[in-house]
Amino acid sequence: MNSFGLYKKYCLIHLKCVMQHKVSFFLTTFGLFLMSFNIFLGVYFMMIRFHQVNGFSYQEVLLCFAITLMSFTIAEAFFRSLDTFDSIIRSGEFDRILLRPRNCLFTVICSKIDFTRIGRLLQTILMFVYGILFSTIHWTLFRIIVIVLMILSGIIVFVSIYLIFASICFFTLEGLEFMNIFTDGAREYGKYPIGIYGKTIVTICTYIVPFSLFQYYPFLYLTGKTENAWYGLLPIAGCFFLIPAILFWRFGLSRYQSSGS
């Protein structure tokens, strides 16, 4: 069986698994929806008070928020196992995975798919559609490609961060809470275009963790704040973040000494 077919099988199993506890599934989904709805309300009330921030209108902010949150949610739903990798290592589950005749990273990713994130995904789609319909963006084929690239690149950047977390667990055997700054923090503060936080933050988010490459620069082009079409292609550069992440995973894997349980 090829990897894709296997992945589909895993998806089905996970789906059947959550459907065993339907009430719990819907409650969790609904809860996640409510939680991110709170953040939306925060943005909404701030924007009706101030009308614009750094030249971005309410619709534009919403579109930006939708793009970031969508990338994050998709990455979280399908790569959740990397986020909770420390428990996989500590429970000895990873030693079992190593025995299987498939790539171990692939098997780890298959081990958990979180369908409860659908609640949040629904919200991002609503915001996304609203942002596209009501913003004053002049749509061209290239801009449509740019927005798709932004979402794809966002997913890859978040997955790379998860992969780096997971690799760190090889050495520490424990998840580091402060790493949440890069995932939850990016979700929380990526609701506005990164530029509003000032130059220093943009620099950090360009060269250290490439958030601005998929969120800020292409968004400037999308909303017509800059004519430089190269900005629209920067999301592709963001994808290269995956390379050091994978190398780090390999390095961690080569140093792995079971947790002993």
Place this chain on the structure above:
Amino acid sequence: MKKYGSFFRIRFINGLQYRMAALSGIATQFIWGIMEVLLFRAFYQASPDSFPMTFQALSSYIWLQQAFLALYLIWFWESQLFDSITNGDVAYELCRPIRLYNMWFVRGMAVRLSKATLRSFPVLFFAWLLPSPYGLTLPDNWYTWFFTLLAMTLAFLLVVAFGMIVYMSVFYTISSQGVKLLASSVSEFLGGAVIPLPFLPDKIREVVNLLPFASAQNVPFRIFGGDLVGKEMYQSLLMQCFWLTVFLLIGRAMEQRALKRVVIQGG
């Protein structure tokens, strides 16, 4: 009283064990605070006139919020308590010669306080070092300090009392998931954890101010920054006392009713 004291001490010391977690918590809170301040700065630059409070007061609000997160974050649930009701372990607790409500109330206080003790001071100290409008500005009179501390205590007790209602409700519903989710999300926004309440439109704010959640962190943090003064402050303090009493009464009534016909789950 002594038994509560020692119970408090046990939980408090237990909480102090997690130093590494506290350290990364401090780092997270500090960065969170900086981002929040920068975010509001952008809005301030967009239109200073629409700002409902001074920037200094807002910065103080943000830093206090980050420093005392463990005290006022409603969704800091103790899953052990939920589990003990669901799986029947609560029977052991009922064997003790202490009233369940009081015991868990003290426990909730101790857990939150121990977390806050480790985390708050470094964050406050760093925030105090930051340049003027972005950092923590200390009030210059004893009057403000006094009322801040008073409001902080009331708000803290209120949060713990609210948590008790949620724990007690599990005796009736068994599954904690639904209540937890609803309580977490509603209280978060209405309590001013997402954006400070003064930023809400006036009409909505008038309603929100009457709700119990506005009597939590909203009051002390705004008093500290000098945003809540005079008659309005006394009103808020009275509201705090009112809601605290209501929550205590509801929680204790729920406990008594639940324990009269409690069914111990599991074996």
